[in-house]
Amino acid sequence: MEMATVAAGWADVLSIFARGGPARVTTRHGICFDIPGLTVRLRNAADLTPPSGYLYPELIKDYRDRIFGDQRESSLLYQRLRGWIGPDDSPIDQFAHATELLRQDAHSRSAVFSMWRPEEDLGGRFPVSPVGGALRIVGDDLVLFLTARSVDVWIGFVPEMLTFAQLAADAALALGAKGAKVCYHAWSAHIYEVDYLTYLAGAS
Template identity: 85%
Template sequence: MELEVATVASGWHDVLSVFSRGEPARVATRHGICFDIPGLTVWLRNPADLTPPQGYLYPELIKDYRDRIFGEQRESSLLYQRLRRWVAADGSPIDQFEQATEMLRQDEHSRSAVFSMWRPEEDLGGRFPVSPVGGALRIVGDDLVLFLTARSVDVWVGFVPELLTFAQLASDAALALGLRGSRICYHSWSMHLYEVDFLTYLAGAR
């Protein structure tokens, strides 16, 4: 399933509406019953608009997630370590995102500006495996496109902070490359909404 949205603010509501009009799978997990849409792809047309959605209940999580990439939590953030300080075989750190951006600066037609955040020796069977698992950068026309693949995302809680943070990354990279703008192609293997939150959403939508 594919969905195109204008901004994170409007797109969150668009994604939520898919759960009420579609037929998501009902899954029992260790965290409770949830509704799951496997393989949902969301195209974000305007990542530069970082306005949070109206009605999103966890604004503190937006700050928390941003701090993991841009702020004071970087040193302890697994996400930051994987993306900006990947440990190579020789022990040296690799800033994958910076190298991917630089690759496009050298060759705007490159299809190899790829980054990974999944370490199988740590994440396969891990208690809190990382998500997103990886992505890529491409220049398409006059825009930078950030392709991001998520292992799993809770639409009610984690989707907004995650998308807003990577939206800023994409916007900053586009500016650094002198491009007109950016877009995001966000693909999740498990886009889910827990039953209790689904009921809260339905009550508020009436």
């Protein structure tokens, strides 16, 4: 689905769950409604306004701090993206390398980054949600493609989208691109049953 901004589009993503399509499944974290494979295309990544009805603004700050703020040193997400440990034990800033690759070759299809370590994440209790992505110049825009293993649309979708939208906007600025977009794909987009009831109560 398409959305112009996170602020304008989050309600549209939520509305999918009210149409009767998602499967009701039992997980180790509780009962949820699940969409197995959701793709969202964000047209304007530079607009970082949160949705007015989002109930957890502190989580937006928390997620952003893991990439841009004072939680970076303890953030697994930041370590994978900006300090991946290579074979010689030296850190690799994957995102900076991907951006530089596009600076050298605007048509490259190899500006890819990974955040999934199978030796740690396969079978792990709390594996990372974003597993990898890529940067591409498409027309006049910088597009960040992001694949997520799992996202809670009620709680985690907004912080994750806004944080990676900022990454995309920053990369677009560094590369002199006209605009920044995000193409986000989640293997599991879900809402837990208790939050689903809260959503329905607010929508009625």
